[in-house]
Amino acid sequence: xxxxxxxxxxxxxxxxxxxxxxxxxxxxxxxxxxxxxxxxxxxxxxxxxxxxxxxxxxxxxxxxxxxxxxxxxxxxxxxxxxxxxxxxxxxxxxxxxxxxxxxxxxxxxxxxxxxxxxxxxxxxxxxxxxxxxxxxxxxxxxxxxxxxxxxxxxxxxxxxxxxxxxxxxxxxxxxxxxxxxxxxxxxxxxxxxxxxxxxxxxxxxxxxxxxxxxxxxxxx
Numbered sequence: 001x002x003x004x005x006x007x008x009x010x011x012x013x014x015x016x017x018x019x020x021x022x023x024x025x026x027x028x029x030x031x032x033x034x035x036x037x038x039x040x041x042x043x044x045x046x047x048x049x050x051x052x053x054x055x056x057x058x059x060x061x062x063x064x065x066x067x068x069x070x071x072x073x074x075x076x077x078x079x080x081x082x083x084x085x086x087x088x089x090x091x092x093x094x095x096x097x098x099x100x101x102x103x104x105x106x107x108x109x110x111x112x113x114x115x116x117x118x119x120x121x122x123x124x125x126x127x128x129x130x131x132x133x134x135x136x137x138x139x140x141x142x143x144x145x146x147x148x149x150x151x152x153x154x155x156x157x158x159x160x161x162x163x164x165x166x167x168x169x170x171x172x173x174x175x176x177x178x179x180x181x182x183x184x185x186x187x188x189x190x191x192x193x194x195x196x197x198x199x200x201x202x203x204x205x206x207x208x209x210x211x212x213x214x215x216x217x218x219x220x
Contacts, residue, residue, distance in 0.1 A: 009209065014048075014050075017050050018048070018049040018050045021049065021050045021053045021054075022053060023053055023056060023083075024049075024053075025049055025052070026111075028079070028107065028110040028111035028112075029052070029076065029079060029080075029111070031107075031110065032074060032075060032076055032079070032103075032107040032110075032111075033046065033076065035074070035103060035107075036073075036074045036076070036103070039074075045073045045143075046073060046074060046076050047076050047077045047080070047143070047169070047211065048210075048211040050210060050211070051077075051169075051210055051211045051214065052076055052077060052079075052080040053080070054210065054214070055077055055080040055081050055084065055141065055167070056080045056081070056083050056084040057084065058084070058139065058165060058167070058216070059080075059081050059083075059084025059085060059139055060084040062138055062139050062163065062164060062165050063086055063138070064081075064084065064085055064086065064089060064138035064139040064164075065085065065086045065088070065089040065090070065138055066089065066090055066092070066135070066136070066137055066138050067081050067082075067085060067089070067090070067091045067092070067137070067138060067139040067140065067141070068091070068092045068093075068094070068128070068137050068139075068140040068141070068156065069081060069091060069092070069093045069094065069140070069141045069143070070094045070124045070128075070140070070141070070142045070143065070144045070152045070156075071094070071095060071124075071141075071142065071143040071144030071145075071169075072093040072094070072095040072100070072101055072104055072119070073095070073097075073100050073104070073143075074100050074101075074103040074104050074107065075101070075103065075104025075105075075107040075108055076107070077141060077143065078091060078093050078104065078108070078113075078117060079107060079108065079111045079113055081139070081141060082108070082111075082113035082116045082117055083111075083113060085116060089116060090116060090117075090118060091113075091116055091117045091118070092117075092118050092120065092127070092131075093117055093118065093119045093120070094120055094122070094124035094127045094128070094144075095119070095120075095121060095124075095144075096121060096122065096123060096124075097121070098121055101119055101121060104119070105119070124144060124148070124152055125148070125151055125152065125155060128152070128155045128156065128159075129155065131159065135159065136159055136160070136161040136164070137156060137159045137160050137161065137164055137166075138160075138161060138164045138165075139164060139165050139166070139167070140156045140160065140164075140165075140166040140167065141166075141167045141169070142156070142166065142167065142168045142169065143169035143170065146170070146173075146185075146186040146189040146190055146193075147185060147186070147189040149168060149189060149190070149192075149193040150189075150192060150193050150196055153166065153168065153193060153196070153197070157200070157202055157203065157217075157219065160219045161219065162219055162220065163218065163219065164218070164219050165216060165217065165218050165219075166203070166217045166219075167214060167215065167216055167217070168193065168197070168214070168215040168217070169211075169212065169213075169214055170190065170212045170213060171190060171193070171194055171207055171212075171213035171214065171215045172207075172209065172212055172213025173186065173187055173190045173212065173213070174212060176190075177190055177191050177194065177213075194207070194215070197215060197217060200217075201220075202219060202220060203217040203218060203219050203220060204217070204218045204220060205217045205218075
């Protein structure tokens with residue numbers, strides 16, 4: 001999830017930022033956002049406009065040739081990552097929903113990135129562990145079930161090349177991470193991964209208050 005905004009960011013400021021962020025959404029991304037909005041409450045899982053632009057920029061900045069996404073939903077974030085890949089680069093998408101990824105497949109075709117994306121509809125941990133020995137990851141984006149974050153993170157960091165980046169979404173969880181009265185499973189899982197990353201000397205990490213919170217971890 002990422003479209004949810006915390007109370008720490010005024011909606012007018014969010015709109016102001018989005019309007020002045022590049023690359024701007026095009027017809028393919030606009031159409032996907034419109035289609036996803038018809039799905040009801042689950043549409044909140046789509047990344048925000050400014051976060052999508054950040055994903056493209058970060059992918060370009062690390063010159064990623066092989067990227068991984070854990071949690072694809074309807075495909076907005078994967079389009080953004082795929083557009084930032086080096087020529088000939090590949091994106092591996094991991095998701096368990098045939099329904100939502102069917103929308104993603106159509107969106108990838110419309111956006112012209114379908115040939116760059118490999119989708120595995122299966123538990124993400126199985127897909128990650130099945131990667132060839134020696135396959136390094138340049139960039140990864142984790143935006144899936146919150147209790148699984150730590151397992152996905154650790155599996156990815158072991159394969160991340162030095163200087164590679166892993167991104168964790170929803171790390172502020174609408175501000176609930178800082179509210180001790182909130183003790184549901186998802187909130188506790190986010191707190192746990194945040195603490196784990198902060199103590200992990202394999203990476204340098206910074207948490208940004210963009211959308212619902214994004215942590216950027218660079219492998220040392």
